[in-house]
Amino acid sequence: MYKLPADYHMHSNHSGDSDTPMKDMIESAIKRGLSEICFTEHMDLDFPVTKEVPEGLFTLDIPSYKRDLFSYKEEYKDKITIKYGIELGLQMQITGVNSDLIRENDFDFVIGSIHLLDKKDPFYPEAWEGRDEKEVIKRYFESTLENIQVFNDFDCLGHLDYIVRYAPSGAPYYSYNMYKEIIDEILVTLVKNGKGLDLNTKALFRGSKEPNPPADVLKRFYELGGRIITFGADAHTPEGIAGSFDKACEIAMNCGFTEYYTFDKRVPSAIRL
Ligand SMILES: [Zn+2]
Numbered sequence: 093m094y095k096l097p098a099d100y101h102m103h104s105n106h107s108g109d110s111d112t113p114m115k116d117m118i119e120s121a122i123k124r125g126l127s128e129i130c131f132t133e134h135m136d137l138d139f140p141v142t143k144e145v146p147e148g149l150f151t152l153d154i155p156s157y158k159r160d161l162f163s164y165k166e167e168y169k170d171k172i173t174i175k176y177g178i179e180l181g182l183q184m185q186i187t188g189v190n191s192d193l194i195r196e197n198d199f200d201f202v203i204g205s206i207h208l209l210d211k212k213d214p215f216y217p218e219a220w221e222g223r224d225e226k227e228v229i230k231r232y233f234e235s236t237l238e239n240i241q242v243f244n245d246f247d248c249l250g251h252l253d254y255i256v257r258y259a260p261s262g263a264p265y266y267s268y269n270m271y272k273e274i275i276d277e278i279l280v281t282l283v284k285n286g287k288g289l290d291l292n293t294k295a296l297f298r299g300s301k302e303p304n305p306p307a308d309v310l311k312r313f314y315e316l317g318g319r320i321i322t323f324g325a326d327a328h329t330p331e332g333i334a335g336s337f338d339k340a341c342e343i344a345m346n347c348g349f350t351e352y353y354t355f356d357k358r359v360p361s362a363i364r365l
């Protein structure tokens with residue numbers, strides 16, 4: 093059995109949607125035999141306020157996060173390598189603030205994620221009401237493309253087809269083929285700009301057949317020259333760390349990948365799968 097890849101997508105109580113102390117995530121990663129992890133706490137500025145989402149829920153307190161992370165990095169340095177990352181929510185109206193934020197901080201790794209569509213959270217039915225579901229998904233990909241065309245200060249695109257998770261019908265029709273043109277444009281843009289994909293195993297771990305994005309998209313990324321992938325279980329609790337990474341490794345290798353990546357101060361390094 094090969095060693096599991098580094099988990100490059102995880103949250104702790106520094107993210108608005110997790111209560112897990114950082115220490116519990118680290119201990120769990122060590123127990124699973126990981127040699128490296130990267131915390132990627134949420135920073136989603138200008139997030140719509142709802143009953144469940146108070147103002148500023150996804151605004152990361154960077155100084156407090158950094159203090160905690162660097163103290164654990166030192167404490168656990170003989171057991172595991174801990175990297176300082178962020179999951180940055182991309183939206184067209186905040187590209188300037190997001191760029192400043194990345195420039196002013198010294199993160200090891202930045203995931204750029206699109207959690208909102210036209211300022212609405214797809215988690216709520218209102219984002220879908222009165223609209224054709226297939227069109228909403230297409231619009232999400234268009235919006236992803238718009239964002240990555242103007243914003244360059246990230247390393248990997250988070251869970252490329254995130255919106256599909258929340259389609260009211262479960263989107264049984266969804267496939268790479270159905271959205272081929274727009275997905276290709278996204279992949280070509282990533283390759284051209286030297287960006288990678290977050291191979292997100294959260295759904296896989298919960299019983300879905302495919303990670304986000306699915307194998308067909310990963311394969312296409314490889315065909316188009318994309319080589320940078322990071323593995324991310326997107327865990328918000330200790331049980332989820334490195335979830336289904338063995339399956340994901342197999343998927344990645346079947347798609348042509350022989351390496352995955354880790355980052356240090358935004359510089360990628362390839363590690364053999
Ligand atoms: Zn996310």
Ligand SMILES: [Zn+2]
Nearest residue numbers: 101103179326
């Ligand atoms: Zn996440």
